[in-house]
Amino acid sequence: MKLKYQILAGLTAILAATACTKTETVDAPALATNRVLEYKITNVSGDPIYGVINDEKKTIIAYIPYYYYLTSLQPEVKVSDGATVTPGSNTLVEDLDSLFFAAAPLQYTVTAKNGTKATYSLLLETQQPELGMEAPEQDTLLASYTLDEAPYDVQSRYTLRGKNFIVNSALTVKPEVIFLSADNKAYPAVATSAFATSDGVNGSFSVYMPYEANIPEGKYRIRVVNYSRQVILENPVYIAHQVK
Template identity: 35%
Template sequence: MKKIYQRLAAVLLIFSACTKTETIPFTPEADNQLLEYKIVNVQGTPIYGAINQADSSVTIYLPFYLQLTILEPELKVSDGATITPASGTMIEDLLDFFRNGRTIKYNVKGKAGNVKGYTLHIQVQQPDLTVKEITTDPANPVTYNIDMKAFFDSFSFTLNGAGFASNLDMIKVVLVDEQNKEYGPLDISQFNTTDLTTLSFSITQYKNMSSAILATLPATGLYKVRIYSYAKVATTQNSIRINLLNK
């Protein structure tokens, strides 16, 4: 009989342990949160941003085919809160953002005065940008000469690759010297929108109609070719040589 009582007591103890409840304190939602972020200057459905409250970030994913250069965000925050910059404030010059980088932040101020900052990240769903080498043998760079005292002189070259934007305004091509200094941009002399794999350039010396880049280049130098195409950038691995004779 004693064993029966012991077993019954053990069962009751286990049952009481299983049915024990814990009270979790209620944590009110912060009053300084960014609740919704969407881009509205697009046709059809807005582009919604992914808000991460844990690391105070917002990430938007832009389709490459839109090739937007300005964004108009519409924002929603906690009841009674304010946000700076305000909803509807344009994000301008996206090309500069992609090429040079800058921090875009939003500060949400709650009713109690507490401020929470959010950092915006912009990701473009863009194909890889690749360029083929003009110089195939690094020890023997392809060389271009132009006589700065000739009545007229010029040289041309072509850059082949993939992933070029179809809109020429989204493309910038520069020469990069051995110290990573950029010269340019180069004037694109030929671009076929039905063949997005080739860019052609012509540099000309002719009285007051010379290519602007000639005024900044030294007499001789080795240069890689760098192309910016919307949000992507690619640079040749091998250099070309440009000689400005009689400069």
């Protein structure tokens, strides 16, 4: 009997404790008023491209299929009520090919009504395959020629081979080649030819070398750029001036 009373007393205490417990409602923290709510790229055929917004990291990631060959973006930017954004909504982002390799990303600054600011970085992902390039052999010598007793240079050529290239003559999307000196100065090739293969993806192309007057003799690394991808070839080449 004593045990029964002890059990009843324990249950009574538990019920009393439960009855005294209060449920408190905690309000969610207020959202910042200087946010990017939506980033929508509209200068594409079909459905627009929506950027993925990360408020914590302050980034906007835009996944752009490389086969669109976009050279500019026209985004609609929606921000918090009463806020403003710089660059403004529908401001054209030009020279997209340069932005792929810029040292710093394009940034959008959102200013709330109370003056507080937040800066979002635009990150571009094209999902273009990495370039595969055959490196030149060690100690490869390239010559830029000057014709004897002639007032002009001879444009020499050099052949490069690679894979995963995007080539679209209608949109002038093709490989670009830059020669980088030991002090990191850039000397662009005059031009490159079309691919030697019909698929426009894997094969070889000719590099029309810089003229003698435009590039000093010396050792150079070769940088190959194709739309949103670039690669610096492993072995350097040596450029010498010769007279024919």
